[in-house]
Amino acid sequence: MATLKVPSSVPSPAEDCEQLKKAFAGWGTNEKLIIQILAHRNAAQRKLITETYAATYGEDLLKDLDSELSNDFQRVVLLWTLDPAERDAYLVNEATKRLTANNWVIMEVACTRSAFDLFRARQAYHARYKKSLEEDVAYHTTGDFRKLLVPLVSAFRYEGDEVNMMLAKSEAKLLHEKISEKAYNDEELIRILTTRSKAQLNATLNQYNNHFGNAINKDLKADTNDEYLTLLRATIKCLTCPDKYFEKTLRLAINKMGTxxxxxxxxxxxxxxxxxxxxxEEYHKRNSVPLDRAIAVDTSGDYEKMLLALIGHGDA
Incomplete structure (x- = not known):
């Protein structure tokens, strides 16, 4: 359920490139034209534009965007224009850097991409950074975080809907035992979360709820100050209801003192x-305010316009 609005008849990549070149020409950059083009092209179309730009002008579109734009608007346009697999590789790499170390971003990429998307991100990481994504995640994390994150980013989950109910029952029991023992970093618990298909996991967690009277994340709230436990709960949320996870991420991002x-x-x-x-929909339900209104109140200028266009707001 995407929100991206792509016009029914899209100009050729060559025409888009010509318009982008025009947007960069002269004294000021034409930000409106950049939004008009890039915010209304899907990943395949953006890839073609980038390739055509390089072939036509012998220049790198991303570098030109980088030098023409600034601040938050620059960041959103660059991230958006990147090929999705390269973007994921970049996000994970940024997340492993010591000053910005962010286990959440690593977990988010690992848990909310399809098996093939995650595989492509690992390939892109190889190509761009000349080492493996797993290697960097392992090097920059320690203890329980490493124990959870390395298998998460290495996963290639089955994507189908088939579910084994016997397995769901036995693994729900196993998860309950480990959580009752406070063995939150147990190998079996981590194995289930990092290898089972999302359909199988949902079945297991439903069994958990039915048999033990509590949602698993409720039982994992034993210590709200434990960072690893917080990440474990977020991992389960990301794997089973990503829309709720992302709604919360947006809510926290917007409602902070300073966005x-x-x-x-x-x-x-x-x-x-x-x-x-x-x-x-989740955001509106949870906050009684539409997301586009929350973004409009909290941001401004071209950055605001680009975000609104990407979430499919009216005429943006």
Missing amino acids: DEWALTRVVVTRAEVDMQRIK
């Missing part, structure tokens, strides 16, 4: 072509 633009940009850009419609 967390990085989180806001990341969620809008990575979900616009996936499930933004569901996230918008």
